[in-house]
Amino acid sequence: MTSRINLTFLGTGDSVPTDRRNHPGILLDFDGEHILFDCGEGTQRQFRKAHINPSSVTRIFISHWHGDHILGLPGLLQTLSLTGHQKTLKIYGPKNSKLYLYRMLESFAFVDKFLIELVEVTKPGIVVDEKDFRIEAEMMEHGTPCLAYKFIKKGHRRIDKNKLSKYKIKEGKHLANLKEGKDITYDGKKYKAKDLIYEDEDVSVSIVMDTKFNNKIIPFVKESDVLIIECTFGNDLVEKAIDHKHMTSKQVGEISKKAKVKKTYLTHISSRYETNLNQILDEVKKVFKNVELAKELGSIDV
Template sequence: MYLEFNGEGILFDCGEGIQRQFKIAGIAPTKIRRICITHWHGDHVLGLPGLLLTLGACGYTGVLHLYGPSGSKEYLGNMMSGFAEKISIDVEVHEIAQGMIFENDLYMLSCAPLEHSIECFGFSFIEKDRRRIIVPFIRKLGIPDGPLLGKLQRGIDVVWEGKNITVDEATRVVHGKKVVYIGDTLFCNSAVGLSLDADLLITEATLSDTIEEKAENYKHMTAKQAAMLANHANAKKLIITHFSQRYKTMEVLEEEAQTVFANTQCAYDFLKIKI
Protein backbone atom coordinates (compact mmCIF):
# COMPACT_ATOMS: atom_id res chain seq x y z
CA MET A 1 0.00 0.00 0.00
CA TYR A 2 1.39 3.37 -1.06
CA LEU A 3 0.42 6.57 0.75
CA GLU A 4 1.40 9.97 -0.57
CA PHE A 5 1.28 13.06 1.60
CA ASN A 6 2.71 16.50 0.86
CA GLY A 7 4.73 15.06 -2.04
CA GLU A 8 6.34 12.35 0.11
CA GLY A 9 5.67 8.65 -0.43
CA ILE A 10 5.30 6.06 2.32
CA LEU A 11 5.19 2.41 1.28
CA PHE A 12 3.61 -0.18 3.56
CA ASP A 13 5.10 -3.60 2.78
CA CYS A 14 6.91 -4.38 -0.44
CA GLY A 15 5.72 -7.54 -2.15
CA GLU A 16 6.67 -9.06 -5.48
CA GLY A 17 5.87 -7.00 -8.57
CA ILE A 18 6.04 -3.67 -6.74
CA GLN A 19 8.03 -1.96 -9.51
CA ARG A 20 5.57 -3.09 -12.17
CA GLN A 21 2.71 -1.69 -10.10
CA PHE A 22 4.44 1.66 -9.69
CA LYS A 23 5.09 1.86 -13.44
CA ILE A 24 1.50 1.06 -14.37
CA ALA A 25 0.19 3.52 -11.77
CA GLY A 26 2.48 6.25 -13.12
CA ILE A 27 4.14 6.87 -9.75
CA ALA A 28 7.87 7.56 -9.56
CA PRO A 29 9.44 5.18 -6.99
CA THR A 30 11.89 7.94 -6.12
CA LYS A 31 9.04 9.62 -4.21
CA ILE A 32 9.30 6.91 -1.55
CA ARG A 33 10.96 8.22 1.61
CA ARG A 34 9.78 5.62 4.12
CA ILE A 35 9.03 1.91 3.91
CA CYS A 36 7.09 0.25 6.74
CA ILE A 37 7.45 -3.53 6.87
CA THR A 38 4.81 -5.36 8.91
CA HIS A 39 6.74 -8.64 9.05
CA TRP A 40 9.33 -10.67 7.18
CA HIS A 41 7.21 -13.23 5.39
CA GLY A 42 8.15 -13.39 1.72
CA ASP A 43 4.88 -12.09 0.30
CA HIS A 44 5.44 -8.83 2.18
CA VAL A 45 9.12 -8.17 1.37
CA LEU A 46 10.25 -9.91 -1.84
CA GLY A 47 9.99 -6.69 -3.82
CA LEU A 48 12.64 -4.97 -1.70
CA PRO A 49 15.85 -6.02 -3.55
CA GLY A 50 14.68 -4.89 -6.97
CA LEU A 51 13.20 -1.67 -5.65
CA LEU A 52 16.33 -0.69 -3.70
CA LEU A 53 18.62 -1.47 -6.64
CA THR A 54 16.39 0.47 -9.03
CA LEU A 55 16.39 3.49 -6.73
CA GLY A 56 20.17 3.42 -6.81
CA ALA A 57 20.16 3.29 -10.62
CA CYS A 58 17.76 6.25 -10.69
CA GLY A 59 20.11 8.46 -8.67
CA TYR A 60 17.95 8.47 -5.56
CA THR A 61 19.01 11.22 -3.15
CA GLY A 62 18.51 11.55 0.57
CA VAL A 63 17.98 8.80 3.12
CA LEU A 64 15.45 6.01 2.66
CA HIS A 65 14.06 5.00 6.06
CA LEU A 66 12.92 1.41 6.53
CA TYR A 67 10.93 0.47 9.63
CA GLY A 68 10.39 -3.15 10.63
CA PRO A 69 10.42 -5.74 13.42
CA SER A 70 13.50 -6.82 15.33
CA GLY A 71 16.00 -8.52 13.05
CA SER A 72 15.16 -6.29 10.08
CA LYS A 73 18.79 -5.24 9.58
CA GLU A 74 19.89 -8.86 9.45
CA TYR A 75 17.03 -9.95 7.22
CA LEU A 76 17.66 -7.15 4.73
CA GLY A 77 21.39 -7.87 4.73
CA ASN A 78 20.77 -11.58 4.12
CA MET A 79 18.38 -10.79 1.30
CA MET A 80 20.81 -8.44 -0.45
CA SER A 81 23.79 -10.76 0.03
CA GLY A 82 22.48 -12.92 -2.80
CA PHE A 83 23.25 -10.20 -5.36
CA ALA A 84 26.59 -9.14 -6.81
CA GLU A 85 25.24 -5.60 -7.04
CA LYS A 86 25.03 -3.82 -3.70
CA ILE A 87 22.69 -1.12 -2.44
CA SER A 88 24.07 2.22 -3.57
CA ILE A 89 21.64 4.46 -1.72
CA ASP A 90 21.59 5.44 1.92
CA VAL A 91 19.13 3.13 3.71
CA GLU A 92 18.56 3.56 7.44
CA VAL A 93 16.86 0.57 9.07
CA HIS A 94 14.85 1.18 12.23
CA GLU A 95 13.93 -1.87 14.29
CA ILE A 96 10.69 -0.85 15.95
CA ALA A 97 8.74 -1.42 19.14
CA GLN A 98 5.27 -0.23 20.11
CA GLY A 99 4.69 3.52 19.92
CA MET A 100 5.71 6.46 17.78
CA ILE A 101 8.41 5.71 15.22
CA PHE A 102 8.53 9.04 13.38
CA GLU A 103 7.24 12.58 13.79
CA ASN A 104 7.68 15.88 11.99
CA ASP A 105 5.67 19.11 11.82
CA LEU A 106 3.05 17.55 9.54
CA TYR A 107 2.41 13.97 10.61
CA MET A 108 3.26 11.06 12.91
CA LEU A 109 3.87 7.36 12.26
CA SER A 110 3.11 4.88 15.04
CA CYS A 111 3.11 1.12 15.29
CA ALA A 112 1.66 -1.63 17.47
CA PRO A 113 2.41 -5.36 17.70
CA LEU A 114 -0.08 -7.77 16.17
CA GLU A 115 -0.69 -11.49 16.70
CA HIS A 116 0.74 -13.53 13.83
CA SER A 117 2.98 -16.57 13.48
CA ILE A 118 6.07 -14.32 13.61
CA GLU A 119 6.67 -10.83 14.99
CA CYS A 120 4.36 -8.49 13.10
CA PHE A 121 3.29 -4.85 13.39
CA GLY A 122 0.49 -2.63 12.25
CA PHE A 123 1.09 1.04 11.38
CA SER A 124 -0.86 4.26 11.72
CA PHE A 125 -0.33 7.51 9.83
CA ILE A 126 -1.76 10.54 11.64
CA GLU A 127 -1.84 13.93 9.98
CA LYS A 128 -1.50 16.72 12.53
CA ASP A 129 -4.26 19.26 12.96
CA ARG A 130 -3.62 22.52 11.17
CA ARG A 131 -5.13 26.00 11.18
CA ARG A 132 -6.73 27.60 8.15
CA ILE A 133 -7.14 31.34 7.81
CA ILE A 134 -10.73 32.68 7.87
CA VAL A 135 -10.33 34.80 4.76
CA PRO A 136 -13.38 37.12 5.11
CA PHE A 137 -12.31 38.05 8.65
CA ILE A 138 -8.75 38.81 7.54
CA ARG A 139 -9.86 40.83 4.52
CA LYS A 140 -12.21 42.89 6.65
CA LEU A 141 -9.29 43.86 8.89
CA GLY A 142 -7.03 44.50 5.89
CA ILE A 143 -4.22 42.22 7.06
CA PRO A 144 -1.96 41.54 4.05
CA ASP A 145 -0.44 38.23 3.06
CA GLY A 146 2.85 37.70 4.84
CA PRO A 147 4.42 36.89 8.21
CA LEU A 148 1.38 37.79 10.30
CA LEU A 149 -0.78 35.21 8.56
CA GLY A 150 1.99 32.67 8.93
CA LYS A 151 2.06 33.25 12.68
CA LEU A 152 -1.70 32.84 12.94
CA GLN A 153 -1.51 29.53 11.05
CA ARG A 154 1.15 28.37 13.51
CA GLY A 155 -1.18 29.16 16.41
CA ILE A 156 0.37 32.49 17.48
CA ASP A 157 -1.72 35.59 18.25
CA VAL A 158 -0.65 38.77 16.42
CA VAL A 159 -1.09 42.52 16.70
CA TRP A 160 -2.43 44.51 13.73
CA GLU A 161 -2.82 48.29 13.87
CA GLY A 162 -2.69 48.22 17.64
CA LYS A 163 -5.33 45.51 18.00
CA ASN A 164 -4.68 42.02 19.31
CA ILE A 165 -5.86 39.40 16.78
CA THR A 166 -6.32 35.99 18.35
CA VAL A 167 -5.84 32.67 16.66
CA ASP A 168 -9.33 31.54 17.63
CA GLU A 169 -11.07 34.41 15.84
CA ALA A 170 -8.82 34.51 12.77
CA THR A 171 -8.43 30.80 12.02
CA ARG A 172 -10.30 27.52 12.20
CA VAL A 173 -8.88 24.12 13.04
CA VAL A 174 -8.77 21.52 10.28
CA HIS A 175 -8.50 18.13 11.92
CA GLY A 176 -5.88 15.80 10.47
CA LYS A 177 -6.72 12.46 8.89
CA LYS A 178 -5.75 9.03 10.21
CA VAL A 179 -4.88 6.03 8.03
CA VAL A 180 -4.18 2.61 9.57
CA TYR A 181 -2.59 -0.39 7.88
CA ILE A 182 -3.01 -3.75 9.62
CA GLY A 183 -0.88 -6.62 8.33
CA ASP A 184 -1.34 -10.33 9.01
CA THR A 185 -2.91 -10.97 12.40
CA LEU A 186 -5.60 -12.52 14.49
CA PHE A 187 -8.30 -10.19 15.80
CA CYS A 188 -6.62 -8.58 18.82
CA ASN A 189 -6.96 -5.61 21.18
CA SER A 190 -3.71 -4.13 19.91
CA ALA A 191 -5.14 -3.84 16.39
CA VAL A 192 -8.26 -2.18 17.78
CA GLY A 193 -6.24 0.32 19.79
CA LEU A 194 -4.06 1.26 16.84
CA SER A 195 -7.12 1.70 14.62
CA LEU A 196 -9.20 3.90 16.92
CA ASP A 197 -11.12 6.58 15.00
CA ALA A 198 -9.29 5.87 11.74
CA ASP A 199 -10.63 7.73 8.73
CA LEU A 200 -9.40 4.82 6.62
CA LEU A 201 -8.63 1.34 7.95
CA ILE A 202 -6.87 -1.09 5.63
CA THR A 203 -6.62 -4.60 6.97
CA GLU A 204 -6.18 -8.18 5.96
CA ALA A 205 -9.23 -10.42 5.58
CA THR A 206 -7.74 -13.63 4.28
CA LEU A 207 -10.66 -16.04 4.61
CA SER A 208 -14.41 -16.26 5.00
CA ASP A 209 -16.02 -16.75 8.38
CA THR A 210 -17.21 -20.17 7.17
CA ILE A 211 -13.66 -21.44 7.76
CA GLU A 212 -12.83 -19.33 10.81
CA GLU A 213 -10.95 -22.22 12.43
CA LYS A 214 -8.56 -22.40 9.47
CA ALA A 215 -7.99 -18.65 9.68
CA GLU A 216 -7.22 -18.95 13.37
CA ASN A 217 -4.78 -21.80 12.79
CA TYR A 218 -2.82 -19.68 10.32
CA LYS A 219 -3.24 -16.58 12.49
CA HIS A 220 -5.25 -14.57 10.00
CA MET A 221 -8.55 -12.74 10.21
CA THR A 222 -11.78 -13.49 8.42
CA ALA A 223 -13.71 -10.80 6.58
CA LYS A 224 -16.23 -10.74 9.41
CA GLN A 225 -13.49 -10.24 11.99
CA ALA A 226 -11.98 -7.41 9.92
CA ALA A 227 -15.40 -5.73 9.97
CA MET A 228 -15.66 -6.28 13.72
CA LEU A 229 -12.28 -4.60 14.06
CA ALA A 230 -13.57 -1.57 12.14
CA ASN A 231 -16.68 -1.45 14.34
CA HIS A 232 -14.76 -1.73 17.60
CA ALA A 233 -12.32 0.95 16.47
CA ASN A 234 -15.02 3.37 15.27
CA ALA A 235 -13.36 3.58 11.86
CA LYS A 236 -15.04 5.55 9.09
CA LYS A 237 -14.15 3.36 6.10
CA LEU A 238 -12.77 -0.17 5.81
CA ILE A 239 -10.71 -1.61 2.97
CA ILE A 240 -10.07 -5.35 3.17
CA THR A 241 -7.20 -7.06 1.38
CA HIS A 242 -4.75 -10.03 1.50
CA PHE A 243 -7.29 -12.53 0.15
CA SER A 244 -6.73 -16.27 -0.09
CA GLN A 245 -6.24 -17.52 -3.65
CA ARG A 246 -9.09 -19.96 -3.09
CA TYR A 247 -11.53 -17.14 -3.92
CA LYS A 248 -12.08 -16.50 -7.62
CA THR A 249 -13.94 -13.27 -6.86
CA MET A 250 -14.02 -11.22 -3.69
CA GLU A 251 -17.78 -10.60 -3.48
CA VAL A 252 -18.29 -13.26 -0.81
CA LEU A 253 -15.73 -11.58 1.48
CA GLU A 254 -17.01 -8.07 0.79
CA GLU A 255 -20.61 -9.08 1.45
CA GLU A 256 -19.64 -10.91 4.64
CA ALA A 257 -17.83 -7.84 5.96
CA GLN A 258 -20.66 -5.50 4.97
CA THR A 259 -23.13 -7.40 7.14
CA VAL A 260 -21.09 -6.16 10.12
CA PHE A 261 -19.60 -2.91 8.82
CA ALA A 262 -21.49 -1.38 5.91
CA ASN A 263 -18.79 0.97 4.63
CA THR A 264 -16.50 -1.85 3.51
CA GLN A 265 -14.79 -2.24 0.16
CA CYS A 266 -12.48 -4.92 -1.21
CA ALA A 267 -9.09 -3.71 -2.38
CA TYR A 268 -8.08 -4.21 -5.99
CA ASP A 269 -5.00 -3.31 -7.99
CA PHE A 270 -4.58 0.45 -8.46
CA LEU A 271 -7.48 1.40 -6.20
CA LYS A 272 -7.04 5.07 -5.31
CA ILE A 273 -8.64 6.71 -2.28
CA LYS A 274 -8.36 10.39 -1.42
CA ILE A 275 -9.20 11.39 2.13
Protein backbone atom coordinates (compact mmCIF):
# COMPACT_ATOMS: atom_id res chain seq x y z
CA MET A 1 0.00 0.00 0.00
CA THR A 2 1.57 3.28 -1.07
CA SER A 3 1.06 6.49 0.91
CA ARG A 4 -0.98 9.24 -0.63
CA ILE A 5 -0.35 12.94 -0.67
CA ASN A 6 -3.31 15.00 0.50
CA LEU A 7 -3.49 18.76 0.06
CA THR A 8 -5.80 21.17 1.88
CA PHE A 9 -6.17 24.74 0.66
CA LEU A 10 -6.38 26.62 3.97
CA GLY A 11 -6.35 30.01 2.30
CA THR A 12 -6.66 30.95 -1.35
CA GLY A 13 -6.84 34.75 -1.20
CA ASP A 14 -4.15 37.41 -1.53
CA SER A 15 -3.05 40.30 0.69
CA VAL A 16 -6.60 41.38 1.55
CA PRO A 17 -8.86 38.70 3.08
CA THR A 18 -12.51 38.51 2.06
CA ASP A 19 -15.54 36.72 3.48
CA ARG A 20 -14.77 33.90 1.04
CA ARG A 21 -10.98 33.68 1.07
CA ASN A 22 -8.36 33.69 3.77
CA HIS A 23 -4.71 34.64 3.28
CA PRO A 24 -2.42 31.96 1.79
CA GLY A 25 -1.87 28.63 3.50
CA ILE A 26 -1.55 25.09 2.08
CA LEU A 27 -1.29 21.94 4.16
CA LEU A 28 0.39 18.87 2.66
CA ASP A 29 -0.24 15.61 4.47
CA PHE A 30 2.07 12.69 3.71
CA ASP A 31 2.91 9.66 5.79
CA GLY A 32 2.67 11.33 9.21
CA GLU A 33 4.13 14.64 8.04
CA HIS A 34 1.83 17.68 8.15
CA ILE A 35 3.73 20.25 6.14
CA LEU A 36 2.38 23.80 6.04
CA PHE A 37 3.31 26.09 3.15
CA ASP A 38 2.82 29.72 4.21
CA CYS A 39 0.84 30.82 7.22
CA GLY A 40 -1.28 33.88 6.54
CA GLU A 41 -3.27 35.57 9.29
CA GLY A 42 -6.08 33.32 10.51
CA THR A 43 -4.49 30.10 9.27
CA GLN A 44 -4.94 28.25 12.56
CA ARG A 45 -8.65 29.01 12.47
CA GLN A 46 -8.73 27.67 8.91
CA PHE A 47 -7.23 24.45 10.29
CA ARG A 48 -10.19 24.18 12.66
CA LYS A 49 -12.67 24.82 9.88
CA ALA A 50 -10.99 22.05 7.88
CA HIS A 51 -11.24 19.78 10.99
CA ILE A 52 -7.46 19.42 11.26
CA ASN A 53 -5.60 19.99 14.51
CA PRO A 54 -3.10 22.85 13.95
CA SER A 55 -0.79 21.25 16.54
CA SER A 56 -0.22 18.40 14.10
CA VAL A 57 2.08 20.58 11.96
CA THR A 58 5.57 19.08 11.64
CA ARG A 59 7.25 21.62 9.34
CA ILE A 60 6.46 25.08 8.01
CA PHE A 61 7.79 26.45 4.74
CA ILE A 62 7.62 30.22 4.27
CA SER A 63 7.72 31.56 0.70
CA HIS A 64 8.52 35.15 1.77
CA TRP A 65 7.95 37.59 4.59
CA HIS A 66 5.12 39.71 3.22
CA GLY A 67 2.39 39.92 5.86
CA ASP A 68 -0.21 37.92 3.97
CA HIS A 69 2.09 34.87 4.04
CA ILE A 70 3.35 34.97 7.64
CA LEU A 71 1.03 36.92 9.95
CA GLY A 72 -0.58 33.68 11.13
CA LEU A 73 2.73 32.42 12.53
CA PRO A 74 2.61 34.13 15.97
CA GLY A 75 -0.86 32.76 16.68
CA LEU A 76 0.00 29.26 15.50
CA LEU A 77 3.23 29.22 17.53
CA GLN A 78 1.35 30.41 20.59
CA THR A 79 -1.18 27.62 20.21
CA LEU A 80 1.60 25.06 19.81
CA SER A 81 3.23 26.43 22.95
CA LEU A 82 0.00 26.40 24.96
CA THR A 83 -0.89 22.89 23.90
CA GLY A 84 2.48 21.57 25.00
CA HIS A 85 3.86 20.79 21.56
CA GLN A 86 6.76 18.46 22.28
CA LYS A 87 8.62 18.02 19.02
CA THR A 88 10.97 20.58 17.52
CA LEU A 89 9.12 22.56 14.89
CA LYS A 90 11.19 23.07 11.77
CA ILE A 91 10.61 26.30 9.90
CA TYR A 92 12.19 26.96 6.51
CA GLY A 93 12.28 30.32 4.79
CA PRO A 94 14.27 32.59 2.49
CA LYS A 95 17.25 34.81 3.30
CA ASN A 96 16.66 37.04 6.36
CA SER A 97 14.12 34.60 7.87
CA LYS A 98 16.19 34.28 11.07
CA LEU A 99 16.11 38.05 11.59
CA TYR A 100 12.38 38.32 10.85
CA LEU A 101 11.45 35.37 13.05
CA TYR A 102 13.64 36.61 15.91
CA ARG A 103 12.07 40.06 15.74
CA MET A 104 8.60 38.56 15.62
CA LEU A 105 9.21 36.30 18.63
CA GLU A 106 10.69 39.25 20.55
CA SER A 107 7.38 41.09 20.11
CA PHE A 108 5.46 38.55 22.18
CA ALA A 109 5.85 37.27 25.71
CA PHE A 110 4.35 33.84 25.39
CA VAL A 111 6.09 31.83 22.74
CA ASP A 112 8.40 29.02 23.75
CA LYS A 113 11.33 29.62 21.41
CA PHE A 114 13.06 26.35 22.21
CA LEU A 115 10.65 24.45 20.04
CA ILE A 116 11.78 26.09 16.84
CA GLU A 117 14.58 25.19 14.46
CA LEU A 118 14.91 27.64 11.61
CA VAL A 119 16.57 26.80 8.31
CA GLU A 120 17.39 29.75 6.06
CA VAL A 121 17.38 28.67 2.43
CA THR A 122 19.83 30.83 0.51
CA LYS A 123 20.43 28.78 -2.60
CA PRO A 124 18.29 26.63 -4.88
CA GLY A 125 18.27 22.85 -4.50
CA ILE A 126 17.30 20.17 -1.99
CA VAL A 127 16.18 21.52 1.38
CA VAL A 128 14.87 18.32 2.98
CA ASP A 129 15.87 14.78 2.01
CA GLU A 130 14.05 11.99 3.85
CA LYS A 131 13.70 8.31 3.00
CA ASP A 132 10.35 8.67 1.25
CA PHE A 133 10.26 12.32 0.18
CA ARG A 134 12.36 15.37 -0.51
CA ILE A 135 11.63 19.07 -0.75
CA GLU A 136 13.42 21.39 -3.15
CA ALA A 137 13.46 25.18 -3.39
CA GLU A 138 14.06 27.73 -6.14
CA MET A 139 14.60 31.49 -5.92
CA MET A 140 11.72 33.63 -7.18
CA GLU A 141 11.60 37.37 -8.03
CA HIS A 142 9.23 39.43 -5.90
CA GLY A 143 11.20 42.41 -4.55
CA THR A 144 11.95 40.56 -1.31
CA PRO A 145 13.65 37.13 -1.03
CA CYS A 146 11.02 34.62 -2.09
CA LEU A 147 11.07 30.85 -2.64
CA ALA A 148 9.07 28.38 -4.68
CA TYR A 149 8.94 24.86 -3.22
CA LYS A 150 8.55 21.39 -4.66
CA PHE A 151 7.54 18.32 -2.63
CA ILE A 152 8.61 15.05 -4.24
CA LYS A 153 7.36 11.68 -3.06
CA LYS A 154 10.20 9.36 -4.02
CA GLY A 155 9.47 6.45 -6.28
CA HIS A 156 10.49 3.03 -4.93
CA ARG A 157 11.03 -0.45 -6.25
CA ARG A 158 8.14 -2.51 -4.94
CA ILE A 159 7.31 -6.19 -4.92
CA ASP A 160 4.10 -7.08 -6.72
CA LYS A 161 2.15 -9.06 -4.11
CA ASN A 162 -0.34 -10.30 -6.69
CA LYS A 163 2.48 -11.87 -8.71
CA LEU A 164 3.85 -13.53 -5.56
CA SER A 165 0.54 -15.25 -4.89
CA LYS A 166 0.16 -16.14 -8.58
CA TYR A 167 3.50 -17.97 -8.52
CA LYS A 168 2.85 -19.23 -4.94
CA ILE A 169 5.96 -17.53 -3.59
CA LYS A 170 5.74 -16.98 0.16
CA GLU A 171 6.99 -13.78 1.83
CA GLY A 172 10.31 -13.98 3.64
CA LYS A 173 13.98 -13.15 3.59
CA HIS A 174 14.42 -14.56 0.09
CA LEU A 175 12.59 -11.47 -1.19
CA ALA A 176 15.41 -9.13 -0.08
CA ASN A 177 17.27 -9.72 -3.37
CA LEU A 178 14.16 -8.84 -5.33
CA LYS A 179 14.02 -5.43 -3.65
CA GLU A 180 17.53 -4.84 -4.97
CA GLY A 181 16.40 -5.79 -8.45
CA LYS A 182 18.12 -9.22 -8.45
CA ASP A 183 16.65 -12.45 -9.84
CA ILE A 184 15.80 -15.14 -7.27
CA THR A 185 15.50 -18.88 -7.01
CA TYR A 186 12.54 -20.15 -4.98
CA ASP A 187 11.53 -23.76 -4.46
CA GLY A 188 13.98 -24.80 -7.15
CA LYS A 189 12.59 -22.41 -9.75
CA LYS A 190 14.22 -19.27 -11.12
CA TYR A 191 12.29 -16.00 -11.24
CA LYS A 192 13.33 -12.83 -12.99
CA ALA A 193 13.15 -9.70 -10.81
CA LYS A 194 11.49 -7.72 -13.59
CA ASP A 195 8.56 -10.15 -13.54
CA LEU A 196 7.92 -9.72 -9.81
CA ILE A 197 8.64 -6.05 -9.10
CA TYR A 198 7.39 -2.70 -10.32
CA GLU A 199 8.72 0.82 -9.99
CA ASP A 200 6.62 3.51 -8.34
CA GLU A 201 7.29 6.80 -10.08
CA ASP A 202 8.09 10.05 -8.28
CA VAL A 203 5.06 12.21 -7.53
CA SER A 204 5.64 15.95 -7.29
CA VAL A 205 3.67 18.94 -6.02
CA SER A 206 5.07 22.38 -6.86
CA ILE A 207 4.02 25.52 -5.02
CA VAL A 208 4.84 28.83 -6.66
CA MET A 209 3.76 31.79 -4.58
CA ASP A 210 4.31 35.52 -5.16
CA THR A 211 6.65 36.21 -8.04
CA LYS A 212 6.88 37.96 -11.33
CA PHE A 213 7.33 35.65 -14.30
CA ASN A 214 10.93 34.48 -14.53
CA ASN A 215 12.90 31.85 -16.42
CA LYS A 216 13.46 29.62 -13.40
CA ILE A 217 9.80 28.68 -12.93
CA ILE A 218 9.30 26.36 -15.93
CA PRO A 219 12.37 24.13 -15.32
CA PHE A 220 11.56 24.01 -11.60
CA VAL A 221 7.94 22.89 -11.97
CA LYS A 222 8.61 20.68 -15.01
CA GLU A 223 6.21 17.72 -15.25
CA SER A 224 4.77 18.30 -11.78
CA ASP A 225 1.76 16.16 -11.00
CA VAL A 226 0.22 19.18 -9.31
CA LEU A 227 1.20 22.83 -9.65
CA ILE A 228 -0.29 25.30 -7.17
CA ILE A 229 0.50 28.76 -8.44
CA GLU A 230 -0.33 32.37 -7.71
CA CYS A 231 -2.60 33.97 -10.30
CA THR A 232 -3.05 37.43 -8.85
CA PHE A 233 -3.87 39.34 -12.02
CA GLY A 234 -5.92 38.74 -15.14
CA ASN A 235 -4.77 39.68 -18.61
CA ASP A 236 -6.51 43.06 -18.19
CA LEU A 237 -3.89 44.19 -15.65
CA VAL A 238 -0.54 43.30 -17.20
CA GLU A 239 1.07 46.62 -16.16
CA LYS A 240 -0.11 46.19 -12.57
CA ALA A 241 1.29 42.65 -12.50
CA ILE A 242 4.69 43.97 -13.58
CA ASP A 243 4.58 46.82 -11.01
CA HIS A 244 3.61 44.51 -8.13
CA LYS A 245 5.86 41.62 -9.26
CA HIS A 246 3.04 39.11 -9.66
CA MET A 247 1.85 36.96 -12.54
CA THR A 248 -1.02 37.16 -14.99
CA SER A 249 -3.38 34.36 -16.00
CA LYS A 250 -1.78 34.10 -19.45
CA GLN A 251 1.66 33.62 -17.92
CA VAL A 252 0.31 30.94 -15.55
CA GLY A 253 -1.22 29.14 -18.54
CA GLU A 254 2.05 29.30 -20.48
CA ILE A 255 4.07 28.02 -17.52
CA SER A 256 1.66 25.08 -17.06
CA LYS A 257 1.74 24.22 -20.76
CA LYS A 258 5.48 24.59 -21.35
CA ALA A 259 6.34 22.71 -18.15
CA LYS A 260 3.87 19.95 -19.09
CA VAL A 261 2.35 19.85 -15.61
CA LYS A 262 -0.51 17.42 -15.16
CA LYS A 263 -2.85 19.67 -13.19
CA THR A 264 -2.74 23.33 -12.14
CA TYR A 265 -4.58 24.98 -9.24
CA LEU A 266 -4.82 28.77 -9.14
CA THR A 267 -4.44 30.52 -5.82
CA HIS A 268 -3.58 33.96 -4.32
CA ILE A 269 -6.83 35.10 -5.97
CA SER A 270 -7.44 38.82 -5.85
CA SER A 271 -10.77 40.01 -4.42
CA ARG A 272 -11.22 42.11 -7.57
CA TYR A 273 -12.10 38.88 -9.45
CA GLU A 274 -14.43 37.44 -6.79
CA THR A 275 -17.56 38.31 -8.76
CA ASN A 276 -16.00 37.20 -12.03
CA LEU A 277 -13.76 34.25 -11.23
CA ASN A 278 -14.34 32.74 -14.65
CA GLN A 279 -12.36 35.59 -16.17
CA ILE A 280 -8.99 34.40 -14.84
CA LEU A 281 -9.92 30.73 -15.10
CA ASP A 282 -10.96 31.10 -18.76
CA GLU A 283 -7.86 33.14 -19.55
CA VAL A 284 -5.64 30.33 -18.23
CA LYS A 285 -7.77 27.72 -20.01
CA LYS A 286 -7.16 29.42 -23.35
CA VAL A 287 -3.55 28.28 -23.00
CA PHE A 288 -3.77 25.24 -20.67
CA LYS A 289 -6.91 23.15 -20.20
CA ASN A 290 -6.34 21.14 -17.03
CA VAL A 291 -6.71 23.97 -14.53
CA GLU A 292 -9.01 24.74 -11.60
CA LEU A 293 -9.35 27.48 -9.04
CA ALA A 294 -8.12 26.23 -5.66
CA LYS A 295 -11.27 25.84 -3.56
CA GLU A 296 -11.15 27.56 -0.19
CA LEU A 297 -10.84 24.81 2.47
CA GLY A 298 -11.00 22.28 -0.34
CA SER A 299 -8.93 19.11 -0.18
CA ILE A 300 -7.41 16.98 -2.94
CA ASP A 301 -5.56 13.68 -3.13
CA VAL A 302 -2.54 13.51 -5.41
